[in-house]
Amino acid sequence: MAEQPKIRIRNLHKRFGPKVVLNGLDLDVGVAESVVVIGGSGTGKSVLLKCILGLMEPDSGTIEIDGRNVVGLPRAEREAFMRKFGMLFQGGALFDSLPVWENVAFGLIQAQRMDRAKAREIALQKLAQVGLGEDVSKLSPSELSGGMQKRVSLARAIAAEPEIIFFDEPTTGLDPIMADVINDLIVKCVRELGASALSITHDMASARKIADRIAMLYEGKIIWAGPVADIDGSGNPYVDQFINGRAEGPIQMAVLRP
Amino acid sequence: MNPLATIGSAFMVFLGALGSLAMFAGNAVSHCVRPPLYPRLIGRQLLEIGYYSLPVVGLTTLFSGMVLALQSYTGFARFSAESAVATVVVLSMTRELAPVLAGLMVAGRVGAAMAAEIGTMRVTEQIDALTTLSTNPFKYLIAPRLIAGTVSLPILVLIGDIIGVFGGYVVGVYKLDFNAGTYIQSTVQYLEQVDVVSGLVKAGVFGFIVALMGCYHGFHSRGGAQGVGAATTNAVVTASIMILIANYAITEMFFSS
Ligand SMILES: Nc1ncnc2c1ncn2[C@@H]1O[C@H](COP(=O)(O)OP(=O)(O)OP(=O)(O)O)[C@@H](O)[C@H]1O
Numbered sequence: 001m002a003e004q005p006k007i008r009i010r011n012l013h014k015r016f017g018p019k020v021v022l023n024g025l026d027l028d029v030g031v032a033e034s035v036v037v038i039g040g041s042g043t044g045k046s047v048l049l050k051c052i053l054g055l056m057e058p059d060s061g062t063i064e065i066d067g068r069n070v071v072g073l074p075r076a077e078r079e080a081f082m083r084k085f086g087m088l089f090q091g092g093a094l095f096d097s098l099p100v101w102e103n104v105a106f107g108l109i110q111a112q113r114m115d116r117a118k119a120r121e122i123a124l125q126k127l128a129q130v131g132l133g134e135d136v137s138k139l140s141p142s143e144l145s146g147g148m149q150k151r152v153s154l155a156r157a158i159a160a161e162p163e164i165i166f167f168d169e170p171t172t173g174l175d176p177i178m179a180d181v182i183n184d185l186i187v188k189c190v191r192e193l194g195a196s197a198l199s200i201t202h203d204m205a206s207a208r209k210i211a212d213r214i215a216m217l218y219e220g221k222i223i224w225a226g227p228v229a230d231i232d233g234s235g236n237p238y239v240d241q242f243i244n245g246r247a248e249g250p251i252q253m254a255v256l257r258p
Numbered sequence: 259m260n261p262l263a264t265i266g267s268a269f270m271v272f273l274g275a276l277g278s279l280a281m282f283a284g285n286a287v288s289h290c291v292r293p294p295l296y297p298r299l300i301g302r303q304l305l306e307i308g309y310y311s312l313p314v315v316g317l318t319t320l321f322s323g324m325v326l327a328l329q330s331y332t333g334f335a336r337f338s339a340e341s342a343v344a345t346v347v348v349l350s351m352t353r354e355l356a357p358v359l360a361g362l363m364v365a366g367r368v369g370a371a372m373a374a375e376i377g378t379m380r381v382t383e384q385i386d387a388l389t390t391l392s393t394n395p396f397k398y399l400i401a402p403r404l405i406a407g408t409v410s411l412p413i414l415v416l417i418g419d420i421i422g423v424f425g426g427y428v429v430g431v432y433k434l435d436f437n438a439g440t441y442i443q444s445t446v447q448y449l450e451q452v453d454v455v456s457g458l459v460k461a462g463v464f465g466f467i468v469a470l471m472g473c474y475h476g477f478h479s480r481g482g483a484q485g486v487g488a489a490t491t492n493a494v495v496t497a498s499i500m501i502l503i504a505n506y507a508i509t510e511m512f513f514s515s
Pocket residue numbers: 016021040041042043044045046047048090
């Protein structure tokens with residue numbers, strides 16, 4: 001890649017006690033590129049995002065954002081990088097002490113010190129983009145369904161128009177039509193804002209739609225990465241098994257078979 | 259297993275916990291004194307810690323003042339020192355009972371709630387979400403609670419002092435047949451400024467302890483509902499113990515010599 005990637009990860013290691021989760025992971029995300037990471041449950045996809053965000057400290061390796069290594073940076077400098085990020089948490093992570101619109105406007109009000117009325121207007125606009133009306137905006141997050149919470153969380157992640165957006169399973173728990181609306185929205189964010197996106201999903205239809213490039217995580221490493229068009233002809237038995245969802249193949253799930 | 263090794267390793271764990279608490283406290287206090295502060299959040303916590311604790315603290319101090327008058331009267335009657343009742347009530351309330359009882363009640367009411375709220379935010383990744391929205395959790399969650407705790411307990415205790423003395427007065431005058439004027443006079447006669455001030459200093463320290471332990475245990479809770487439950491218990495127990503230890507230390511500071 002000639003130009004400098006937005007995110008460049010080299011030889012990343014992370015373990016919890018004896019359990020090795022990331023084991024020498026390399027990954028690049030280009031400017032305005034959308035990369036999707038696929039991989040089995042519990043392989044460390046969420047851990048990868050948290051390492052990039054600085055919510056977890058990796059054991060070793062480098063993570064460069066715009067060419068600057070952020071691993072081990074002191075907290076104050078780290079906060080400057082946070083402004084570039086937007087994150088959709090797998091579990092939503094909405095603030096249940098605040099109404100929906102304040103959740104979405106949170107970054108605008110707290111970090112950008114925007115006027116509350118103006119932030120509310122932007123929040124309502126973002127909520128409309130994810131198919132939620134003004135009536136929902138006054139509710140508390142605990143009054144929403146799981147899918148609605150996910151969409152609010154998505155609206156919050158994109159509200160401040162970040163340079164880099166992380167989506168941890170954006171379409172899980174949504175009906176197929178709403179999932180497609182969200183896919184379109186992610187594509188639109190990347191195209192219109194020129195944002196870089198790093199997404200995690202199990203949903204291959206969604207991956208095909210939002211990805212420029214797909215990377216497969218297995219046993220702590222990226223074992224295959226390539227343009228989305230190549231995914232069916234990857235020639236990699238692990239990738240083939242995963243995208244076709246077969247129980248038989250090189251990836252053995254640790255379950256007891258009758 | 260070598261028993262000395264067991265004691266040694268337990269002691270190391272204890273020192274480690276103490277160190278991490280000290281770091282946490284230092285970090286939190288540094289955010290209390292550096293702008294930006296969040297007046298809106300401080301206000302909400304003042305309401306939560308101060309205003310909503312009024313009934314509990316009021317009732318506790320009222321009945322403590324009443325029982326104190328009754329007990330000291332029947333006790334002092336044995337050596338005909340009944341006239342000291344008013345003085346005993348006012349000194350015990352302002353120096354000891356109001357701050358300690360209010361501290362313990364607030365630890366149970368507010369410390370537990372703080373640990374549960376912050377602990378839930380931790381296990382549902384809301385604290386991580388705060389960080390990704392460029393908001394420091396120490397500044398947004400912890401500093402407002404520490405400030406509100408430290409400010410509101412002295413106010414609560416001052417009100418508790420008055421209610422407690424009033425409780426003693428009611429029992430003294432209406433049950434033990436003291437003359438109202440004499441009772442009031444002997445209440446103020448031996449009261450010194452330091453009695454009230456030391457109680458208020460205690461209250462400030464206790465408020466800080468309650469908020470600190472609630473935040474600390476909530477912030478470090480792990481592993482779902484069970485972890486949050488453990489954090490809540492630990493917050494109340496450690497805050498109560500620390501209040502009693504600090505109470506002795508502050509009393510020593512003010513009244514020894
Ligand atoms: N805070 C933590 N402490 C200990 N172990 C952890 C922690 N966070 C994650 N793990 C472990 O790391 C592994 C990877 O977790 P992670 O959440 O990244 O999985 P994932 O790939 O996102 O899975 P899923 O697709 O189910 O969300 C898991 O085995 C998990 O047990």
